[in-house]
Amino acid sequence: MTSTEPRPDLALEILEGLDASETAASRRGLREQVAFLSERLRTVLEADWAPEVLAAAAVSPVAERPRLLDLGELERVRDELVTCLDAVRVAALARRERQAANRALLERMYADPDAHRGIRLTTDDLGLPGCCRWQVSPVLGVVGRLAGWWRVKVSSGCP
């Protein structure tokens, strides 16, 4: 962002030490961008709430304590947020693709249980709410195992 707005006469000594070329307007503009990106990140996380997606949202802080950031630091915050947003979107996309593949696998498990012995899927694997499990298990225990009788067993859900 560029601005020709003159820097206001700020009373604080700390602001006098900042880079002379920067202006209050450009810092405000960067803060608006940070707020906008922060809101974008929040909506993406809300839509795809999962540990692996949340892990992608972590950034390295610029400061240990809250402070007035200069233009370069604000740009760093903004750029890291953009990178973070990309990483979150990639993680969310990968998660959705994995869930779609698992849904296709579930259909194949139903179609041919014998070829998918022992495979287990959860609602989380499929991107569904709740806590059900689908597992290919033998009918009648050992008898079914020896006879090759397999079926998809659905758990009754949360305890």
Place this chain on the structure above:
Amino acid sequence: MLAGTVDAALLAEFGELELWTATATVARAATAAGHARLGRLSGSFHAAERIRERAGRLLDPAYPAFERQTGLDATVPPTALERDAREVVVTGALRADHAVDAARLAVLAEVGVPLMALDAGRTDGPWRLTATAGEPYRDGTGSAPGDLVVADAVGPVAPVVGDPPGRLVAGAKARTVLLYAVRVPGVASWEVSEAVWRAVHYLAAT
């Protein structure tokens, strides 16, 4: 309840910054009332839903945005109270050690505004939001030039975001506390003043 002052430089930088303060006396009945209130809130507070909606936080989303604007990592709650409060998702109960934290936690759950409390015996008003030139906090903890702080008549007493230095915090034994909350861009002024007002009433057990 008082609106503290905000340095003109900070207003020029951030715009809608406000500091709301109130001095409250902790009533004897506040501890029991606080625990009872948290018990009621535990049954109606949809913490998991709020954490999902707010990217892992319990506060109004404007606060994490402000944390990023001031250089912090907004994925990590800056206060111990909020970090502990997230455990409600696992435990199912909002818990606090004493009346002051119970009031802060209730306000956090009800309003989504981070409320801080200082021992009123260790700070003297008027309070204001400012940026330090590197002077230490009231208890000797160091600060760096440009740190955004709440300052009293003598000097900095707490960072604008995060827990105050340990010796200034209003603990279980504090009888008179200074409550304060900071309005950041994106939050309505009345919400912040109401958060402080609620806490005053909670501590007065009225």
